[in-house]
Amino acid sequence: xRVDLGNALDSVASPGVSRDALSRLDxxxxxxxxxxxxxxxxxxHGYAALNLPETTDTDEIRSAVEPFADAETVLTVGIGGSxxxxxxxxxxxxxxxxxxxxxxxxxxxxxxxxxxxSLSDTAVNVVSRxxxxxxxxxxxxxxxxxxxxxxxxxxxxxxxxxGEEGNLRNLADRHDLPALDVPDGVPGRFxxxxxxxxxxxxxxxxxxxxxxxxxxxxxxxxxxxxxxxxAYAYGAATYALDERGAxxxxxxxxxxxxxxxxxxxxxxxxxxxxxDGLGQTPxxxxxxxxxxSQLQLYRAGPSDKMVTFVRPTERADRSIPETDxxxxxxxxxxxxxSLLSAEFEATEASLAASGQPNVRLExxxxxxxxxxxxxxxxxxxxxxxxxxxxxxxxxxxxxxxxKRAARGLLGGGNFEEADEVAEKSTLT
Ligand code: PA5
Numbered sequence: 001x002r003v004d005l006g007n008a009l010d011s012v013a014s015p016g017v018s019r020d021a022l023s024r025l026d027x028x029x030x031x032x033x034x035x036x037x038x039x040x041x042x043x044x045h046g047y048a049a050l051n052l053p054e055t056t057d058t059d060e061i062r063s064a065v066e067p068f069a070d071a072e073t074v075l076t077v078g079i080g081g082s083x084x085x086x087x088x089x090x091x092x093x094x095x096x097x098x099x100x101x102x103x104x105x106x107x108x109x110x111x112x113x114x115x116x117x118s119l120s121d122t123a124v125n126v127v128s129r130x131x132x133x134x135x136x137x138x139x140x141x142x143x144x145x146x147x148x149x150x151x152x153x154x155x156x157x158x159x160x161x162x163g164e165e166g167n168l169r170n171l172a173d174r175h176d177l178p179a180l181d182v183p184d185g186v187p188g189r190f191x192x193x194x195x196x197x198x199x200x201x202x203x204x205x206x207x208x209x210x211x212x213x214x215x216x217x218x219x220x221x222x223x224x225x226x227x228x229x230x231a232y233a234y235g236a237a238t239y240a241l242d243e244r245g246a247x248x249x250x251x252x253x254x255x256x257x258x259x260x261x262x263x264x265x266x267x268x269x270x271x272x273x274x275x276d277g278l279g280q281t282p283x284x285x286x287x288x289x290x291x292x293s294q295l296q297l298y299r300a301g302p303s304d305k306m307v308t309f310v311r312p313t314e315r316a317d318r319s320i321p322e323t324d325x326x327x328x329x330x331x332x333x334x335x336x337x338s339l340l341s342a343e344f345e346a347t348e349a350s351l352a353a354s355g356q357p358n359v360r361l362e363x364x365x366x367x368x369x370x371x372x373x374x375x376x377x378x379x380x381x382x383x384x385x386x387x388x389x390x391x392x393x394x395x396x397x398x399x400x401x402x403k404r405a406a407r408g409l410l411g412g413g414n415f416e417e418a419d420e421v422a423e424k425s426t427l428t
Pocket of ligand 1: 080
């Protein structure tokens with residue numbers, strides 16, 4: 001895993017950050033690293049997530065999903081941090097077992113998906129740390145009903161991943177469903193490397209040890225200087241660029257298989273750092289597709305953003321047939337991979353030429369190891385940035401507020417947030 005900050009320096013970018021400023025910031029990075037290491041050593045809430053490469057028991061995950069070895073499809077019912085890590089792996093890696101995710105409660109989408117699936121060949125993984133999230137539990141009730149209507153014994157096809165208490169834990173106990181524990185001290189958006197993110201990958205036959213190996217390698221690169229640690233280089237640079245006006249961070253991987261990763265990153269960055277009037281706004285983009293849409297703004301719009309490129313340096317390629325069609329000869333005989341690389345290099349250079357800061361993250365391949373490295377790197381970068389901003393990275397009061405308000409409005413309990421919504425409602 002490599003991080004290249006060259007195009008974020010103030011010699012080429014505005015807003016940009018000077019090497020001297022980064023060196024000065026490095027003193028704070030050293031302090032933050034010490035704080036992070038103390039948190040990890042004491043398994044403190046949130047910091048414990050950075051220990052998952054060592055603490056996650058992959059044998060336990062594999063044996064919990066063993067009853068679903070025959071599944072042709074895995075359906076994860078969960079939302080936010082209880083879905084996006086698993087989805088990043090599922091959409092990043094090829095498998096003969098299809099993976100679907102029910103996070104939103106859009107009735108048309110839910111019905112269309114359930115109509116399409118062969119539920120008797122599906123393993124259903126219901127994931128909720130709290131065990132109380134309305135969207136997840138409602139979707140699960142709908143899935144269970146669909147299974148019953150299809151004469152599928154849902155208790156044979158369902159397992160849960162949840163905390164020690166809550167409605168979901170009660171349900172698992174009552175029906176003796178296989179259950180995996182969400183580890184203590186690991187907030188949803190930092191849970192990809194735990195039971196939460198890895199169970200679906202295990203059913204799909206992915207090498208979950210390799211995911212953790214990649215993450216482990218990145219954990220070993222954490223050091224008390226941003227000049228020695230790719231994760232801290234990225235976290236510190238984004239913080240410094242934000243302070244200088246790059247309040248938007250467009251995550252633009254050059255691999256179709258990383259499109260969901262950009263969504264995962266957006267949650268990580270927004271929910272962890274968006275506090276006390278601080279935090280960058282993450283935007284999702286995809287190279288080369290968004291060269292034909294968002295790039296116009298990135299190059300010529302306001303100087304209030306940075307672009308983060310992610311690219312694998314190796315990938316399976318596909319040749320472009322030779323052609324004598326006039327004007328297309330330059331494409332024939334080449335490959336789609338070289339074309340994508342050329343598109344990437346042109347975009348990176350064009351942003352640099354117009355002074356727009358950009359950072360490049362490189363992995364060797366989009367495989368289990370590469371995804372483990374990449375996601376751990378960004379989690380550690382996020383924790384570091386949280387220390388530099390001095391925000392509470394591991395809480396999400398605004399998200400919890402919305403959850404309580406929705407439950408209250410639906411009659412799921414007395415929550416003052418719901419009263420506040422009712423009072424402020426302008427609907428007549
Ligand atoms: O990161 C977070 O804390 C959130 O995105 C949660 O993961 C999300 O709200 C789902 O919560 P739960 O796992 O309790 O159902």
